[in-house]
Each structure stands twice: as structure tokens, then as C-alpha cells.
Amino acid sequence: MKPSASQSGSNNACQHLSIANSKIGEIMICPECSVIHLSLQSISIRLDLDAFSELAKMIKHAQATIEQAQEQAQKFSSNQANPSNDLHDADPLAHEALLQENAYPYYPHKVH
Template sequence: MKNKACHQVSIANSKLGEVIICPECGVVHLSLQSISIRLDVDAFAELAQMVTQAQTIIEHAKQVSQDQRIHETPHNIH
């Protein structure tokens, strides 16, 4: 049996890192600065969903905090 070399394709990148996939293996390589993680496509999808959920919660918390600051009444204004 002949080993087939992986054909890696860069599918996303930014100053933070890069996402590369090997379509033959179904492995996603997530490289973030000095960290590299290999995940199967299902695990990568679950990670992406988890990060998206966390970002939604963070954005909501930021908005609530901003709204509270806007509605606070200064105590020493005459």
C-alpha cells in the first residue's frame, strides 16, 4: 500500500494564526502563534461553536456593562 502525502490547504488566516485543512485526512490544523492543534472536522466544528457561543456571551456582557454606565447617575452634580 502506497502512503499518500497530505495536501494541506490554508482556509483562513489572520495576525493571530491560521487554519489549514487536509481534505484527504479530514484533519484541521489550528495554529495560533506558538500553539498548534490538530482536530478532526467534527471536533473543529464543535470548537468553533463553543468559541462563537463564548463570544456572544462576552459581547452581551459588554453591552450590559455599557448600558449600566450610561444609566448611572452622577452623585455629586449640583
């Protein structure tokens, strides 16, 4: 960890130590006051350790939700592009049971 260049010369100022950085920002901590300083481009947020932990959990949950939605969208797209796969993979007994229960519409075409 390295001290941040933005610290002031005052004795009471936080000594920010950089603990992570990327092209979008930097995360620093003040070991004396246990405050996390999250800087994202032009936004700066100060969080205590518990709040930072909750933020990290929330972001991880959001990322997992996004990945799950993307996987479902890909499956849907591939099923739409190749709909015959659904019929080959389906259980014929389950298909017949759904027809009997009218669980989905089935309209036989009349031949003229």
C-alpha cells in the same frame, strides 16, 4: 486553497491546504485525512471536522456572551451616570406597589 510551505516531501505526509489566515494564525485542512490544523502563533492543534465544528460553536457562543456582558455594562454605566432617567421611565404604579410590598428600602428623611 494553497498547499502549505511546511509540508514534507514524503508521499504519506498530509497535504495541508490553507483555508483561512489572519495576523494571529492560520487554519489548514488535509483533504485526504479530513484533519483541521489550527495554528495560533506558537500553538498548533489538530482536530477532526466534528471537533473543529464544536470549537467554532463554542467560540461563537463565547463571543456572544462577551458582547452581551459589554452591552449590560454600558447600560449600567449610563444608568449610573444619569440615575434620574430610571425614575422618569419607571411606571409610577409599579413604583408605588414596590413601596407597599417593601420590595426595596425607602427611608423618608425627617425635616428638623
